[in-house]
Amino acid sequence: MKNSKKEFLTFASLALLLVGFSAIALGCASGDSKTTPKIETASEMDSVADADTAGIETEDATEETDSVGTESMTSDSTDTGTKADAEVKYEAPIRNASNHIVKLTTAMGDLTLELFRDISPNHADSFLARVKDSFYVGTIFHRVITNFMIQGGDPTGTGSGDASYNLNAEFNDITHERGILSMARSNDPNSASCQFFVVHKKSAHLDGKYTVFGNLLAGYETLDKIATAKHKNTRPITEIKILKTSVIK
Numbered sequence: 054m055k056n057s058k059k060e061f062l063t064f065a066s067l068a069l070l071l072v073g074f075s076a077i078a079l080g081c082a083s084g085d086s087k088t089t090p091k092i093e094t095a096s097e098m099d100s101v102a103d104a105d106t107a108g109i110e111t112e113d114a115t116e117e118t119d120s121v122g123t124e125s126m127t128s129d130s131t132d133t134g135t136k137a138d139a140e141v142k143y144e145a146p147i148r149n150a151s152n153h154i155v156k157l158t159t160a161m162g163d164l165t166l167e168l169f170r171d172i173s174p175n176h177a178d179s180f181l182a183r184v185k186d187s188f189y190v191g192t193i194f195h196r197v198i199t200n201f202m203i204q205g206g207d208p209t210g211t212g213s214g215d216a217s218y219n220l221n222a223e224f225n226d227i228t229h230e231r232g233i234l235s236m237a238r239s240n241d242p243n244s245a246s247c248q249f250f251v252v253h254k255k256s257a258h259l260d261g262k263y264t265v266f267g268n269l270l271a272g273y274e275t276l277d278k279i280a281t282a283k284h285k286n287t288r289p290i291t292e293i294k295i296l297k298t299s300v301i302k
Contacts, residue, residue: 092237092250094201095258141165143270145232153177154270155184158297159194161282162275164251165301166234168267173223176236176245176266183216183247184298194279194293203279204237204250205295215246220264227265229256232276234267253280 147154149171157164170177183189183206194205195212207214222242229235229252237248242262251269252259253276269276282289 092196092202092204092259092263094198095256141271144273145268145270147270148268153181154301155181156299156301157184157189157295158299159275159279160292160294160296161278163272164269164275165271166267167270168234169227169265172225172227173264173266175220176223176264179216179220179247180234180249180266181300184300187298188216188247189295189298192295194289194295196287197280197282197284197289197293198253198287199281200254201256201280202250202252203276204248206237206248208247212248215248218246219243220245223264223266224261225265226261229259229263229265231255232269232273233265234269235259235263235265238263251276253277 143165147167148169149167152170153168155166155168157166168177168180170181188208189206192205192208193210194203195207195210196204204212208216220236220243222238222245224242227233231252231254233252235250235252236245237250238245245264279289279293282291282293284290
């Protein structure tokens with residue numbers, strides 16, 4: 054009788070262990086999966102049933118806002134334009150003289166950008182604030198595709214990071230020509246945050262689906278260097294970091 058009772062308890066214990074392992078396995082299988090920012094190429098977008106929701110996949114944000122906090126706009130770490138910056142010959146026309154101009158100093162050279170506050174104020178203000186508080190310093194261009202675009206701005210360097218806030222879409226009629234600065238997002242049109250991309254070659258399939266908020270004024274040679282850097286699965290083999298950010302005007 055004692056042996057039967059002991060055998061029953063042993064069997065019950067094994068059954069409970071099996072149930073526990075099954076629950077853990079089920080939890081792992083059904084866990085939330087994070088997407089990573091990915092600006093889709095024309096061929097990739099063609100395979101998406103609903104092209105309007107195809108986008109740069111980013112983590113779903115927990116907060117949305119129509120405006121960006123400006124507490125960092127007066128950061129002491131802000132670098133201002135130098136005399137040398139003022140003498141730089143721009144390779145593209147300035148859209149609006151009242152717009153801000155910023156510079157990203159990368160490991161491969163400078164990228165000087167006009168921010169289109171006249172058409173995408175929230176995106177332009179957000180980018181300007183992040184330039185002023187050195188948010189982008191030390192980040193990398195984690196995804197580059199020759200003849201398409203270079204993507205950066207992720208504080209984690211993984212392609213899934215954000216700035217803990219979101220920007221509502223400010224889609225406009227400016228086309229994604231070479232040198233255009235646009236904001237990455239997930240399938241949600243209002244999910245843009247801090248990840249951005251610069252177009253290497255005209256990509257009309259992105260028009261009206263991503264918020265254009267600037268243009269490259271100088272540094273097209275740098276753009277070409279980054280876009281053609283050796284990479285593995287679109288990630289540069291040698292990290293291409295943003296070393297410094299400056300506000301020219």
